[in-house]
Structure formats: C-alpha cells, structure tokens
Amino acid sequence: MKKVFTKPKCLKDIPFHYCPGCGHSIIHRLVAEVIDELKISDCVIGIPPAGCAVLAYNYFDIDMCEAPHGRGCAVATGFKRAQPDKIIFTYQGDGDMAAIGTAETLHAANRGERITAVFVNNAVYGMTGGQMAPTTMIEQKTTTSPFGRRSEVEGYPLLITDLIATLKGPAYVARHSLATPAKILATKKSIKKAFEVQIKGLGFSLVEVLSPCPTNWKLSAVDAYKFLESKMEKEFPIGVLKDVTKRK
Amino acid sequence: MKDKVLMKGTDALAEAAIQAGCRCYFGYPITPQNELPEYMARRMAEVGGVFLQGESEIASINMVLGAAASGVRAMTSSSSPGISLKQEGISFLAAMELPALIVNIMRGGPGLGKIAPNQGDYYQATRGGGHGDYRTPVFAPASIQELYDITMYAFDVADIYRTPVMILGDGMMGQIVEPTICRKRQKIDLPPKDYILDGARKRPSRIIRSLILDTLEMEEHNWKLKRKYDLMRGKLPQHEEFMMADAKLIIVAYGTAARIAKGAVKRARREGLAVGLLRPITLWPFPTQAIQEIAKKVKHFLVFEMSTGQMIDDVLLALGGKAECEFYGRPGGVVPTPMEITRIVGRYWVQKEILG
Ligand SMILES: Cc1ncc(C[n+]2csc(CCOP(=O)(O)OP(=O)(O)O)c2C)c(N)n1
Numbered sequence: 207m208k209k210v211f212t213k214p215k216c217l218k219d220i221p222f223h224y225c226p227g228c229g230h231s232i233i234h235r236l237v238a239e240v241i242d243e244l245k246i247s248d249c250v251i252g253i254p255p256a257g258c259a260v261l262a263y264n265y266f267d268i269d270m271c272e273a274p275h276g277r278g279c280a281v282a283t284g285f286k287r288a289q290p291d292k293i294i295f296t297y298q299g300d301g302d303m304a305a306i307g308t309a310e311t312l313h314a315a316n317r318g319e320r321i322t323a324v325f326v327n328n329a330v331y332g333m334t335g336g337q338m339a340p341t342t343m344i345e346q347k348t349t350t351s352p353f354g355r356r357s358e359v360e361g362y363p364l365l366i367t368d369l370i371a372t373l374k375g376p377a378y379v380a381r382h383s384l385a386t387p388a389k390i391l392a393t394k395k396s397i398k399k400a401f402e403v404q405i406k407g408l409g410f411s412l413v414e415v416l417s418p419c420p421t422n423w424k425l426s427a428v429d430a431y432k433f434l435e436s437k438m439e440k441e442f443p444i445g446v447l448k449d450v451t452k453r454k
Numbered sequence: 455m456k457d458k459v460l461m462k463g464t465d466a467l468a469e470a471a472i473q474a475g476c477r478c479y480f481g482y483p484i485t486p487q488n489e490l491p492e493y494m495a496r497r498m499a500e501v502g503g504v505f506l507q508g509e510s511e512i513a514s515i516n517m518v519l520g521a522a523a524s525g526v527r528a529m530t531s532s533s534s535p536g537i538s539l540k541q542e543g544i545s546f547l548a549a550m551e552l553p554a555l556i557v558n559i560m561r562g563g564p565g566l567g568k569i570a571p572n573q574g575d576y577y578q579a580t581r582g583g584g585h586g587d588y589r590t591p592v593f594a595p596a597s598i599q600e601l602y603d604i605t606m607y608a609f610d611v612a613d614i615y616r617t618p619v620m621i622l623g624d625g626m627m628g629q630i631v632e633p634t635i636c637r638k639r640q641k642i643d644l645p646p647k648d649y650i651l652d653g654a655r656k657r658p659s660r661i662i663r664s665l666i667l668d669t670l671e672m673e674e675h676n677w678k679l680k681r682k683y684d685l686m687r688g689k690l691p692q693h694e695e696f697m698m699a700d701a702k703l704i705i706v707a708y709g710t711a712a713r714i715a716k717g718a719v720k721r722a723r724r725e726g727l728a729v730g731l732l733r734p735i736t737l738w739p740f741p742t743q744a745i746q747e748i749a750k751k752v753k754h755f756l757v758f759e760m761s762t763g764q765m766i767d768d769v770l771l772a773l774g775g776k777a778e779c780e781f782y783g784r785p786g787g788v789v790p791t792p793m794e795i796t797r798i799v800g801r802y803w804v805q806k807e808i809l810g
Binding site for chain 2 (some may be wrong): 261268292
C-alpha cells in the first residue's frame, strides 16, 4: 500500500511541545518537507531563535545552532561566509526579527546575504507570555498593552517584510498566512522558492508567515484562525513582495 | 636579524592571526584599533579569507559565533564600548564552547571616555565580562613581538580548550612600532573539531546550543566548564620577572603600564634601590602562584595600573596578607613617565623604611 501522508524524513520522531492550534508546528513541518524535497538535509544548517521555536533543534534531524535573541541573521551570515556551499536558514519570531534583531535582519537582507529567513509573525511575544510585539496591531490587547495598542503611545505595527522588499539585496520576499489549507500550501511553495533562490545564489530570501497564537490571543484555536484571516491579513497583506526570478 | 620587520601593533596582531590560520574576521570600526580591520580587509582578500564589516559589535560577535561553529578560526576586535556590546555573544561562545579570539584595544572610560591608552577594562575582561558563570583566558602582551606570538598562541588555546580567548591591549600597544619576527605557525596537535556544523552528511545531525532546561544537566554543564577553567588555571598562567633576584620591592604591572614600570625599575636601580618588576602576561588565569612564591621572601609590593585600581584585587588575593602592597594608578588616559613611577617608588621606599 502506498503511504500518502508521512512524517517528513528530516523531522525526528518527537512530539512538538507547542500549544494546541499554534502555527509553529505547521511551519516546522512545511520547512521539513521543503528540506526533504530539495534533498538538502545533509548540507543545510538551521538557526532557531530565542522564542517559542527555541527548541526547534530538538525536532529537526539536521545540523542546528542556537542564536542569541534577535541575532539569527548575523549568526547565519557567519555560517554562510565560512561555508558558502551550505544552505543556511534562520527561523525567527516577530520580536526576534523585527524588534531586538531589526538591525541584523535589515543589514543581512541589504547585503544580499545568501541565506533564507523564515519569519513567523504571531503579533505577540509568545515565549515570554504574550507581551506586545513590534507587529501587535492597533487596539490588540497583550499583557503589556492591556488597553490595546495605541498608536500615540506604542506606535504602529512594523511591516518589516515590506521594508525589506524595498532593499536591493533581497532576491525573494513574500508574506503568507496559515489561515486555510490552500494558504498553507501556498506558504510551503513560497518557502521552497526561498530556499531555491538561495541555492541559486541570487541573494537574501525571506518568507513571513502569519501564524496563530491561540494561547496568547486568548482565543480558541478555531477563533484564532478566524482572527488570522479577518484581522492579521488586513494589517499584513499576503503576497509576493519581491521576486528577482520574475524579472526579464 | 634580517627576518625582522618593523611592525605596528595592530598590523602585527592581524598578521599573526592570518599566519595562525584565522580566515574569518568580523568587526565594527572604533578608535584606537581601526588599523586592525583595515589591515584585515586587505589581507583576507589575499589569503582567500573572509573580512566583513558588521553593522555593529553585536552583529560582529554573532558572525564570529557562526564562523566558529563552522570550524573556521574566527576573530573580532574592538575597543572598550564595543567590547561591552559583545558581552552577550562572548557569554554564548563560552556556553557553547566555541573557540574565538576577541581583541580589546582599551580606551579610557567609563562611557565614551577617551581614546587614549587606559586599563579600565581589567575587571570586565577577567571576571567573565558577560552574564553567567564563565571565564575567558586573557592575555596582556607588552611588546609587539609578544603581541604577535601571543596572537598565534591564543588561537591554539581557543581550540584546545574550546573557549573564547581575549587579548587585552590599549591604544599604546596598538600604535607603537617595533622590530618583529613574523614567525610561521608551528603546527601542534589540536583536538579534532568534532562539534562543528557543516551539514549532517554521513553522520548524525548535531546541535549547538546554550539553553539547558534540565536543572541538573545545567548544573553539570557549569561544573564541566569549571573543570575546564581549573585545567587552564594549572596550565596557562604566564608572567615575566625583571630584576627580581635581589629585589626588596616589586612592582606588579601589565601591558603598557609594565613597559613604563620597566623603565622605572632601571632608573630606581641607578639610584641604588633594589626594585624588580613582575609582569603578568596572563590576566586570567592570574599568575597567583608566582606571586605567592615571591611573597615568601619579598615583603613589599607596589601595583601600578593605568586605572583607579583593578588588578590590585588579584594581587591582594594572591598575597593573602603575607606582604605589604600599595597602589599607584593614573586613570583617564594619562600615560605617566618612568620618572614619575620612580618617584613613587622612592617615596614608598622611604616611608616603609625598606633598607637597601
Ligand atoms: C537579550 C534577550 N532579551 C530578552 C529575551 C527574552 N525573550 C525570549 S524570546 C522573546 C520574544 C519571543 O517573541 P517572538 O520573537 O515574537 O517569538 P515567539 O515566541 O512569539 O515565537 C524574548 C523577549 C532573551 N532571550 N534575550
């Protein structure tokens, strides 16, 4: 009998620790499937963040190196410069990528560093208990914006992916969402493209994934996916923002 | 002597690193060490290595982390404020047991301070610097030849003990020019780099991490590091003794301060005072035992630092009350003359009625 659905080869047989309904498990799987399909598990090095995905190295059966909070793109730069023939990717949350690590992210992108960033935007700091993130939306309540984010006090959500798309160094920049199975498939296609762009040596690639955090959003899993589609996708429009392979 | 060349401190350090096989340099400009990255920018291109100016010291030290985890000899350099920014990264290197060289060409502080030579970062360098229970070997060369030799050696120490290593100098050490023999690397037996991440090809996948959630496992990691530091305490201490055989008063000074003190010792000797110099070359591990040996016969010590007094703590700890110890310091970027130190020695000599 032919199996049509199996665990990706480069995921270890260990249950994820993530909360029910959390998007990290899905995104781990998508990245793992892409690594399998591209047959790069023996030449890929992953950089998990400080964040909910800090333990990603327990799940992926590939070489992985932890990075200090926010410094994923700098650590990845060190790896790539030292081993240009290896495939390097970071996996980062929104606090990691767009608050503490803004400088490292923008500059790696601007240098056209041949690395791939998988950027998980859940609009909160998940690991530390649901505080306000740079991507928290106006009026969204978090533990450190208990009255809802106010633009006059906390400023606006930072669309770092849009910012990166304006730079010359990046080769592929896209934003996707996990809201529906179709969108999940599109996310995977995009992650695969981002890795392919790196393999071809075209420049920096980044895929932002809008991802639910039912626990810290204080919503049921079902409602969290609704929130993802109705609220987050409005603030963070999905689509490919830059793709140099599409140019003549 | 024909293989001696005139070299500036920063250039000697950079060239020694290249000769030692360092192939990745990451750094962010700051005076007084800019000639070092500038030299590296040219030289790395010649030897096919990597030079990259990071967007900050934080980025640079994390690039070093990635290169070190790749198995390449990697380094960064900076000066005081920049070294403060690198501390989180150094702590991670120590935790992950990754080898790397960090150079601090100290300037006056605190804050932005002043770019003149200063020794105010001794505590930061020798007490771990960043957060957590760790140590970093610290070398304080006092001549350009020594700077060159120690740089090469520092990479071996980093690899042998799998640890970040620091070279602590100041603007003076960076700028002075002295005849130097650019030795080639002596190959020594180094442990295999069986921890590096280069893609899990024909071997199980590996992880490099510092997060250890199990308390007992975390404790064991701390004890493991401690055992390593104890090993270093036994093997690494180095110091120089100058005119100490018959000395009744010993100056303890390192780096640039030791160069000044050496001049002061020579002057004092001309005035008939039996003064010697003990110069720690390693600041961590500190040459505690050497000082304790000497304190069995010499009862007067004078610590001279270009700060308000930091290394004196280690000297006092070593002496444990077995000898008298005074301090003289010039912080803020002041570089005193040997004559000034001779005067201090003379005054001390009279006050304590040390008999020649
Ligand atoms: C220097 C430093 N500051 C703060 C922290 C604490 N910290 C760990 S993860 C995190 C934020 C996580 O949020 P995010 O990056 O959005 O990822 P998520 O957990 O939501 O997936 C913070 C603030 C840290 N580890 N290091």
